[in-house]
Amino acid sequence: MKLLYLIADGMGGWPLDELQGKTTIEAADTPNMDELARTGMVGRAQTVPEGMAPGSDVANMALLGFDPATYHTGRGPIEAAAQGLVLDPDDLVWRLNLVTVSKLTIDGYMRDYSSGHIATEVSRPIVEELQKRLGNETYTFVPGIQYRHLLVQKNGANTDDAKLFINPPHDITDKPIKLDLRAYSKSPQLWDLLFEAKEVLEDRNLNSSRANSIWPWGQGRPLILPNFEETFGMRGAVISAVDLIKGLGNASGMSVIDVEGATGLLETNYQGKVDAALDFLKDNDFVFVHLEGPDECGHGGNAAEKAEAISRFDARIVAPLREALKDEDVAWIVTCDHFTPIVERTHTTDAVPFIINGPGLEPSGVKAFTEATAEGTGLKLDKGHELLSFALQCLGMK
Structure with missing residues (x-):
């Protein structure tokens, strides 16, 4: 049996007045997830361990079966693994955003964490110039994708x-x-780098984007994960537009499949992800398909766009995969990594709803897939990193 693990990043949320008391999942058109829920097992999983920040890095590590409390060192190291950086054990790897702030002072505000979703072809020359002007024996700027880059200390x-x-x-x-600037100020070298980078970004011959500051965060030692195939007995791949998923795949010895036109936004190459998943499954066992769009819409605070992103996940990822594999011996896990409620515009620690569907499972008896129906089944895994093992056991695959 082959297993498809489908992730709509940040899909979970809370009821909204503007949606007549519905969540964005409830407002979305999701006939395929609803059918998988009706004929499968539905519950919730606590993907973010107590005391840990509810980031996609922590939550997706848990979904892939690795305990974040044991293996997580930071967001930066995961994305460094995506790029295959050769690091020393004592290197400190920072995730580096290009951001827009109102002003880089204690009375400033964070206006845009992505500098208007700056394009890679715009951001890459900027980071390369930062390395040229500011890189030294201590700091190395490493270009990434869009607003997501790295700083190695x-x-x-x-x-x-x-x-x-x-x-x-x-x-x-x-x-x-204010609180972040106070934290930066505790490191004189990092403080100087922040303001030296600000001066570089003010060069309009170099930078015509909205980016006016760097933002190092999520630092940690290089990531080391167990081998996925040795741990779970399946040859697997990850398919995603974002580096943190690719980094988790690389670090655990999985195949990492790049899809041209996969953006991490509402407009992305859905069909390319489907085709890549189907092609990999011809000769392999497991694929983890990750869609970033719902999370980005949640951060944007746009309920209609988030509901549309969830609808597209159902129609353009779940539906074509189900149709293509309808006569095959396959099983499914469908979930999200964390909630990104519209009112919060960031991640929360809520337990996420999940579906497990495959031969021989006793259905949970729900009529649709929502946060409320998942909670109503009473099934909850308090350790989210056990979801994959739990599913394999229920499906008779372990």
């Missing part, structure tokens, strides 16, 4: 910088940056 894991807490910029949209 040589031997930084042995310094107090490793203990600094900087808010993820998507958690503080339209909120003050």
